[in-house]
Amino acid sequence: MEFTMEDIKVGLKNTVTDKVTDKNTAKTMGSGSLEVYATPAMTCLMEKASTEALEPLLADGWTTVGISLEVQHKAATPMGMKVRAEAEVAAVDGRKITFTVKAFDEREEIGFGTHERFAVMKEKFMSKAAGKAKM
Template identity: 75%
Template structure:
């Protein structure tokens, strides 16, 4: 199976507001009430995932296999955050993205993310077999 509809340069953007639930203090990744790194990386992955959703065959999906990110600046509660994902490489079933995040003031995160296309049933069956 090849991802023939996935092309270098495809992009997607998603946004969210920084709420108390998305702070480092609430998520357990730190002690301060600022946007948590796990929340930022989740938004970055969401941008990448949505880029591919409609382009994989019926019965297939993509799973994240790597994420390398620098969280460069803090964002307070109440600000909006925007995550952007852009396809930079397609190798068989593996898709590589550049991911970036911004608040209203500046770029707050940057990195790379890889996703891999899998058959849903086969993937879930293998995971369930661990019981």
């Protein structure tokens, strides 16, 4: 079944939240030695905001996969603070969706960038991935 992207429009937005705990610090995640919100946790939250914006609009059997992420993490967030990530569709080019992404803690913007996702048929994608293990 071919899928159209007509429901995915520039300006579509989504926001997700997180809290800085010992599970998502740079020290725990291995991306640094300090107990502050890890860059990998921030980028994951940005991807989650993007993914969740699209999922309700996709046809059965379809999903999106991340294909690029370019971000700057510009401020530290200590343990206990809440974090939110916002994703907004900036462009749709065929099955490629480009987002602007931003992250904030309770005081300021802590990160920003762009994220691209690509719409794929789940079964076909997973079959191709599984084929690598057989080589």
